[in-house]
Amino acid sequence: MTVRLIGSVYADGATALGDGDDGDTFTFESAYEPFQGSNNRNLSPNGLTNIIINSDSTDPCDVRIDAQNSGRCFVITNGEVVTIEYLSMINGNGNGGDGGGVYVWLSDVLLNHFIIRDCKATNWGGGIMVGNYASAELFNGLIHGNQASQSVSKYGGGICVYLNSTMVVDSCTVAGNSHNVNGFGGGIACYGNGDVTSKNSIYWGNTANSGKQIYIYSGPDSLVLDYCCYSNDTGDVYNNGTFTVTNSSITTNPLFVTGTNGDYYLSETASKQGSDSPCLDAGSASAVSLGLDDFTTRTDSVCDVDTVNIGYHYSPPTSEPTSAYFKCVLRCTHSYVMPEPQSGEIIIWNDRGDGQGDTWLLVKDYCKGITTKIKLTQVT
Numbered sequence: 001m002t003v004r005l006i007g008s009v010y011a012d013g014a015t016a017l018g019d020g021d022d023g024d025t026f027t028f029e030s031a032y033e034p035f036q037g038s039n040n041r042n043l044s045p046n047g048l049t050n051i052i053i054n055s056d057s058t059d060p061c062d063v064r065i066d067a068q069n070s071g072r073c074f075v076i077t078n079g080e081v082v083t084i085e086y087l088s089m090i091n092g093n094g095n096g097g098d099g100g101g102v103y104v105w106l107s108d109v110l111l112n113h114f115i116i117r118d119c120k121a122t123n124w125g126g127g128i129m130v131g132n133y134a135s136a137e138l139f140n141g142l143i144h145g146n147q148a149s150q151s152v153s154k155y156g157g158g159i160c161v162y163l164n165s166t167m168v169v170d171s172c173t174v175a176g177n178s179h180n181v182n183g184f185g186g187g188i189a190c191y192g193n194g195d196v197t198s199k200n201s202i203y204w205g206n207t208a209n210s211g212k213q214i215y216i217y218s219g220p221d222s223l224v225l226d227y228c229c230y231s232n233d234t235g236d237v238y239n240n241g242t243f244t245v246t247n248s249s250i251t252t253n254p255l256f257v258t259g260t261n262g263d264y265y266l267s268e269t270a271s272k273q274g275s276d277s278p279c280l281d282a283g284s285a286s287a288v289s290l291g292l293d294d295f296t297t298r299t300d301s302v303c304d305v306d307t308v309n310i311g312y313h314y315s316p317p318t319s320e321p322t323s324a325y326f327k328c329v330l331r332c333t334h335s336y337v338m339p340e341p342q343s344g345e346i347i348i349w350n351d352r353g354d355g356q357g358d359t360w361l362l363v364k365d366y367c368k369g370i371t372t373k374i375k376l377t378q379v380t
């Protein structure tokens with residue numbers, strides 16, 4: 001087994017994978033991110049099995065595979081067995097086909113601690129498509145802002161499980177995915193004997209013509225929700241197969257709030273929001289037993305304790321906050337993103353959103369992979 005470093009040793013993902021052997025680990029180095037260009041998209045394991053593709057950070061926000069709308073992030077199609085973890089996969093495009101972010105066909109994939117966002121498919125599975133006797137296990141993933149059916153009526157804005165395939169979705173948030181026109185299953189769709197078992201996960205705020213959150217096409221297709229939170233208003237769930245919901249699942253608004261790394265933290269009075277999300281302590285087991293006690297759903301980055309919270313857990317910042325005093329008046333909350341080539345982000349952020357909470361200066365350095373968080377105190 002060889003660890004192949006992408007950045008310092010290999011110039012790009014395709015070159016590293018082309019050199020690889022079964023059982024290797026391929027590590028994208030955060031100092032060299034984002035990973036863009038033609039050799040960092042449509043990444044294929046080339047028939048390798050039992051390989052790990054990961055990053056050198058425990059925060060998937062630190063290392064982005066950015067397909068720049070010119071191809072998919074990963075294409076896994078040759079009976080491969082692959083683990084992908086601690087990575088963000090963004091701006092993937094199926095370019096006339098399925099699976100904009102990750103395309104899995106006749107292969108087995110494990111995705112851990114990951115983000116798939118802002119990907120598109122012309123047909124099925126905007127974020128991820130798993131099909132043709134394939135299997136996927138998703139753990140602690142955030143799948144948001146993806147889109148299927150760019151031109152025709154197809155299935156699965158975020159996720160599509162298709163043609164004799166299975167998926168396990170644990171501790172994930174599937175939100176804000178959509179269809180452009182007449183699509184089915186904004187969050188997740190099962191079609192052609194697609195079977196999904198989901199635990200500790202959120203399906204909320206997705207849009208589609210039918211089955212906005214969940215779409216189960218016909219008899220052979222099935223989806224099980226256990227300790228999940230999902231929207232169940234009119235048009236949210238289309239079921240023409242088997243839809244099983246345990247008593248522990250809930251249908252109340254998860255109350256997403258925006259924090260340092262994104263828009264899918266959970267509201268919590270202990271972190272100065274106005275109310276507690278119903279997803280707090282509503283999962284199936286302890287946070288420790290699931291390995292999520294080093295991760296957080298809170299905007300103040302305090303890690304999860306006791307019973308696991310439902311949904312995706314962010315990584316806490318890698319540096320401790322320090323206090324500073326500024327002689328200034330803050331007139332608004334504002335985010336400024338540096339122009340390409342992106343090297344960082346400077347954010348002035350109020351952790352309650354209504355100006356009544358604490359205000360922070362966040363400096364995110366993408367080159368070094370660190371976030372510095374400084375509490376701002378107004379001095380008169």
Ligand SMILES: [Ca+2]
Binds near residue numbers: 287
């Ligand atoms: Ca908890």
